[in-house]
Amino acid sequence: MTRIAILHPGQMGAAVGRALVEAGHDVGWLPEGRGAGTRRRAEEAGLTALDDVADRDLVVSVCPPAAAVDTARSVAGFSGLYLDANAVSPGTASEVAAVVAGSYVDGGIVGPPPVPRGCSCPGRAPARSPRCSPAAGSSPSSWTARRPRPR
Numbered sequence: 001m002t003r004i005a006i007l008h009p010g011q012m013g014a015a016v017g018r019a020l021v022e023a024g025h026d027v028g029w030l031p032e033g034r035g036a037g038t039r040r041r042a043e044e045a046g047l048t049a050l051d052d053v054a055d056r057d058l059v060v061s062v063c064p065p066a067a068a069v070d071t072a073r074s075v076a077g078f079s080g081l082y083l084d085a086n087a088v089s090p091g092t093a094s095e096v097a098a099v100v101a102g103s104y105v106d107g108g109i110v111g112p113p114p115v116p117r118g119c120s121c122p123g124r125a126p127a128r129s130p131r132c133s134p135a136a137g138s139s140p141s142s143w144t145a146r147r148p149r150p151r
Contacts, residue, residue, distance in 0.1 A: 001026055005056045006047060007071050008034060013062035014041035015113035016085075021046040028056070030074070053078050060085055061096075062109065068092055072099040085109050 003026045006017040013029075020027045028050040029042050042049070053059050053075050060083045063071050068086045072095075075082075079102040084093065086108065093106040 002058055003028075003056045004058045004060060005029060005050060005053045005075075007059060007061045007075070008063055009038055009042040009045060009047055010062065011041070012109060012113045013060075014045040014047075016060065016062055016109070017042070017047050018045035019114075028053075053080075056080055058083065062086065065089075065092065069095045069099065072096045077101050081105065083107050 001024055004017075004020055006013045006020075006027060006029050009017055009029050017027045017029070026048070027046070028048040030051075030053070031039060031042070031049045034042075050056075056078070058081045059075055059078055061068060061071050062085050065086050065088045068084055068088045069092060072082065072084065076099055078100065081103045082096075082100040083105045084096050084107065088096070088106070097104045097106070
């Protein structure tokens with residue numbers, strides 16, 4: 001079991017975190033300075049609140065590209081594997097790599113967060129949809145990527 005921290009559980013980060021939890025990993029997040037919506041998503045995804053990332057093997061940064069460097073700075077000194085899964089420029093990736101003390105991977109997530117198969121609530125986060133939420137029995141193992149609406 002890999003010990004992972006998700007920074008931060010927005011719609012995409014929570015979906016990634018939930019999938020990792022369901023795959024058997026120990027997934028946490030840093031609640032300091034985060035809002036009520038982030039806390040709700042983290043709880044619904046089964047993430048554990050952490051004080052720091054010192055005991056983590058992997059940190060996955062899932063945030064808006066403009067916040068990538070500050071997010072890396074928030075865990076400066078982390079010596080494990082740091083995955084920057086944000087759509088950042090090569091210059092920003094170099095800045096993030098310079099902040100990270102451990103191993104660094106520049107990755108990316110393409111597309112919107114997954115939704116439950118058959119969800120009829122396009123554009124809504126599953127947690128906000130009464131028919132597609134985890135409380136309604138939905139599980140990411142049965143989720144699929146959203147398909148763009150025809151124009």
